[in-house]
Amino acid sequence: MRFDVPLKIAAAELWLPDARETADDAVRAGILEPERARANDYAEVPVSDIPPPQMAVRAATAALQNTTAGRDEIGLLVHAWTYYQGQDYWEPVHYIINELSLPRAVPLGVSLGCNGGIAGVEAAACRLVCDSDIRAAVLTTAERFSPPQFDRWRANLDVTYGDAATALVLDREDGPFELLSTATVAATEFEGMYRAPWATAPFQHEATIDIRSKLRNFLATGNGPRFAAVATDAVLRTVTSALAQAGLTPDDPRIRIIAPPRFGAELIERSYRSVLAGLTKAETLNLGRHTGHLGAGDMVANLADIARARMLEPGQVALMLSATAGFTWSCMVVRAT
Incomplete structure (x- = not known):
């Protein structure tokens, strides 16, 4: 977009x-x-x-x-x-x-x-x-x-x-920033990964939110490698699409920062840093060590930290990445003014 x-x-x-x-x-x-x-x-x-x-x-x-x-x-x-x-x-x-x-x-x-x-x-x-x-x-x-x-x-x-x-x-x-573009890719075939039995009221079947068990059940089906491949492709597609719509190429030296969701360090390395390492020379940050994952707030929190620390000079660009179970992956391109 x-x-x-x-x-x-x-x-x-x-x-x-x-x-x-x-x-x-x-x-x-x-x-x-x-x-x-x-x-x-x-x-x-x-x-x-x-x-x-x-x-x-x-x-x-x-x-x-x-x-x-x-x-x-x-x-x-x-x-x-x-x-x-x-x-x-x-x-x-x-x-x-x-x-x-x-x-x-x-x-x-x-x-x-x-x-x-x-x-x-x-x-x-x-x-x-x-x-x-x-x-x-x-x-x-x-x-x-x-x-x-x-x-x-x-x-x-x-x-x-x-x-x-x-x-x-x-x-x-x-x-201080200009919104240039966004892009999103969905893979709804994996919506069942987090789905529990249907209920008529919250916590009818389980006393607590238990994502671990759902993930382990999904991995036991043998579909983990396929999901990893789809996720890798989705991250690449959102980034390249958002950059193209912003009129930028991945090797543009003005692209200085990639800000992924505030997931754990190992997941950031596996799903973002290693995936994008050959696409752009921008630095992939981990801004969540002292906050954890903030649900829907990661993207804005990342931009707030980037602004507060003055990480970008005028004209430089940051890629703000986001993802959710279901699954969708997104990228927003912003430029410091």
């Missing part, structure tokens, strides 16, 4: 709670296997006691303070999430808009797992392209992986989950 109407990213914010749980403590408590801790290489993860929509409000408040757009110029707010938002049969996005006092913003909730962030960016960008009366749009994400139903250390094999909120502001007029 190419955005011929110039769109700027006016702000990208990551809000983290103060409390932390460390991998060393999880190993000592017998919660995390030492070999899994070494493979994932997480140091710690943030842990929140604040409901996710309230976390989203904090992230968005910080983002809006760093933009020139007035609150009455925000025409859309998209909220994306992967896990429970603190209420049953309720839409968090209306609450977020009301708390932020955005009088003209219409709500959109996105439930696309860990790819919800990039799906939200695309929805916001398309709205800005199609509606000239709107100056800016906001994307928020928020996750709180609360026990006992969600064991952040043991729910998955290659991923540990952290609590956080993010916010991104798309603006027509100004911002």
